[in-house]
Amino acid sequence: LATVCHASSSPAQVIYWNSVLPDTPMPRAISDLITTGPRVNVGVGVGVGVGVGVGGRKHHRGTGVNVRVGRMPFVYRYAATDTQLHDDPNVALFFLEKDLHPGAKMKLHFTNTISGASFLRRRAADSIPFSSTRLREILDRFSVEPNSAEAAAIKQTLRDCEEPAVRGERKTCATSLEAMVEFSTSSLGTSKVKAASTTVSKEGTPAQEYTVAASGVREMGGEELATCHAEPYAYAIFYCHATSTSRGYEVDMVGKDGTTVEAAAVCHTDTTAWNPEHVAFKVLDIKPGSAPVCHFLPQDHVVWSRSG
Template sequence: MDVKLPLCSLLTLLAVINGNGLNKMDMRIEQVHSASPHMHHHMDPTLVVFFFQEDLKVGNTIPIHFPSRDLNSVSARLLPKEEADSIPFSSHQLDHLLDLYSFPRGSPQATAMEDTLRQCETKPVKGETKTCPTSWDSMLDFATSILGSSNEIRVLATTHITRASGVLQKYTITGIEEYPASKVVACHTMPYPYVVFYCHYQESQSRVFRVSLTGENGDRVEAVAVCHMDTSQWSPNHVSFKVLGVEPGFSPVCHFFPADNFVVVP
């Protein structure tokens, strides 16, 4: 298997992942962000990454929040598959897990662990296949089970050309490249004592783009964006619909990925 991600990008991705700990409460799946000119001025800036497909044009300017990651923070680490597989990963084992990591019940860390386990155990929506790999190898196993083991796979992640400022600002689109992928696996990092991925595949069509962006303050980002072409099976309460002011199935919904989330394509 050949993971088509430049070594420097892979190391950066893993470094960012390893710098994302339990205090990063904005990494819940329902907080995937938003970016739309239609958003309300009082909206939580961490929700700014959703946008409409028609917004994706060179020269267009849209507000986006790319969270900055403290790569030097002491937090979650990526475990080898053997070690990760030896640790229970179940809400039924929560009390044991809290004792294992010495987290008091009701603490922010305990709440984050419980929330991650709950989301990982929630049934997928119609047409969705999901899992929560607890190691890089397990993530690759899931991705190849969807994309086909005979395929070379490519891991695409957002990269910051300049140091991320972490501020909500307007970005101008300076370039767009589409990856012609028939299937897409998206993975999001979750708050947990060690790195856990929330990975899912939706049977409905998705389009994957790499978008070159320049911020008002000079920030330059090569961002991964995914447009979901059919949202008719999504929950009406999904945050994207609140941000964009639309209903399920109304139009494609697109969103940018923060630096420690990624997509896997053939």
């Protein structure tokens, strides 16, 4: 599930990663955000792509971020929305832990939830306002129209990030790679970590039935995990939360068309503090606390665990 990046002639974030996590291969969900390309000025000596798409339709402003406006299903305080239940392909990524075994068949659609936004270095990210109270300033900085879909996405991300954590959970919104690494390693209490993301052998693969391969389910270390979910924004933002009541898995699957997937999955063993109307309970037809709730990660999300 990982891509090894080397420090020679590498961007500063890769050099940082290799110095702090020398034994941890960088997953593709992270390495894909350390890129060069067209950029726009954000007024702090760096640049980012700006723009969003709604419901699969792209609206270009610069070289944009393709986002979905709406509540992220991995924020457990939120109730389900009609859009999530009927239109959101990520809903299909929820499943029950008992159903995760070799030979299991699941209809799934693996996607990137957003695309196009690169990481800022921490110094630059920390110099930019990141608060609902300064929304207008943020929109002005990125030349985003206040009544646009872009503005709605930015506003929702700020709201997600400002929601309090549920009981038994730590959370933050990491505005840089450095912030994500520090949150994950401090939550796990070690720098000896594994970082995994979902990779699909063929891009653009449609929703289809996948079969879990023989010996294709591997548990990640322990029940303490940190999971980071990509959020739509003008630059890379990750909603990260950590809990001691989760299990992580790496799962090998094969689709009907031969597409192979190395999927990262998280199972939550204690859901009693979640909103009873959360989308996972609706999809799985269960009640809070009745059974572990699991979900595969979209391709641009990351799960962290101890490596040993």
